[in-house]
Amino acid sequence: MPSVIQNRQSPNIIHHGGRFGVTGSCHELQLTPSSSLLVDCGLFQGAEAASDKERRGGFAIDFPLENLQGVVLTHVHVDHCGRLPFLIGAGYRGPIYCTEATALLLPLVLEDALKLGVTRDEALVQRVVAGIDKRLVPLPYGEWRELGTWDGVTARIRLQPAGHILGSAVVEVEASGARDSGLGGGEGGTRGSGLEGTCRVVFSGDLGAPDTPLLPDPAVPERADILVLESTYGDRLHEERKDRTERLRQIIVRALKNRGALLIPAFSIGRTQELLYELEEIIALHRSEEATAGLPWDDLEVVVDSPMARRVTEVYRELQPLWDAEAKQVVAAGRHPLSFEQMTVIDSHEEHLQTVAYLKKTARPCIVIAAGGMCAGGRIVNYLKALLGDERTDLLFVGYQASGTPGREIREQGTGGGVELEGKGYRIRAGIHAIGGYSAHADRRNLVDFVKAIPLKPRLVRLVHGEEDARRALAAKLREEVGVEVEE
Ligand SMILES: [Zn+2]
Structure with a gap:
């Protein structure tokens, strides 16, 4: 059942997913009783898809359009x-608004998702993706775009x-107009904001975390009457990026000592590019030293084995104007963070099988980044089957391993244990x-700093996209440190 959050002082936001869990994000903002905007339309995954059969594997659209x-x-x-x-x-059949980078990446992502989870019918996949592509309305960052006026409310x-x-974006919606809409100009719509006639x-x-490699920090809105805030890591604190990079270097050194491969299961979008960025940094800073006896950092091979990761990395490379100042400086210094000389990209399935066989035979010291991130499918599985039983191999997890996945099983069992792969x-x-x-x-x-930095504070923060513990911990901090009303 979608959860409806409603009170007199707030516009109605109906959540069709992602309110109390971390997948299936889909929020409907009602502008007037007969017009609304949908923010995101995400898939339910893992246990959240399986727990509700009516969602038909996470795909269902169970709300009126x-x-x-x-x-x-x-x-x-x-x-x-x-x-x-x-x-x-x-x-x-309406428009789908997104950033320009999202418009470039979306067809790749949907094509991959449909092939993996829905159909292998290539022509059907292409038709579906083309149908979505033509509805995309790419918008530049930072510019207001008027969508229309419905029953006197302009959005x-x-x-x-x-x-x-x-391409990721914080979405600001501003509504102005009719007094009884609950949004623009309505009593609740402007209460406490000091700005008459509009509601944001x-x-x-x-x-993102403020020091995410490659990307600038999240932009803080100048005003938010209602803030719908993610809370995925609302109960956790990350280690500093420089500590993390050093730990990555130490793990690589340890892994290469016994001259086997270091396997890194990673998701194609975001994590793979961040890893490549940090690997290039380590190699550049330690160029003249040996990673292990007889193997200078300069000669260390980094293999990216995922057609999807390759295509996404290409889009990342093309869109350098969107990189942060640090990454642009690295480029200005003549380095190539996402296409450095030690990096090898594997594309065809045949080449993939050859690489697996070659590593099994030679145990050549190198780093392999392959999808999928939780070892539940994708090319990483072939590497695991071939190399998990070899004590020269090392496996490095860089992301969350959901319960029930081989990745979680391997982490829990550890060296000396066992895991089931494809039966x-x-x-x-x-x-x-x-x-x-x-x-x-x-x-x-x-997350707390993000809310703190908004000059005109929200009169309501509604937490979404987090497990219960994460939402509760973040809500407590926000009430204590920022003094805002929070719905957890
Ligand atoms: Zn995300």
């Missing part, structure tokens, strides 16, 4: 955009950098390591 005037996307992670094909399938939106992944509702989407049992002799913080989400400190 006739009032929908537009869809706004915060970013291209599938838990925020993966239900779009089903929204179109259910009859939606406009502005997208601001969210620092999470390339801000959706954070997923917010067959495998012994784990490889070394197992983990580093957090590549998840590209703001932690509790960052």
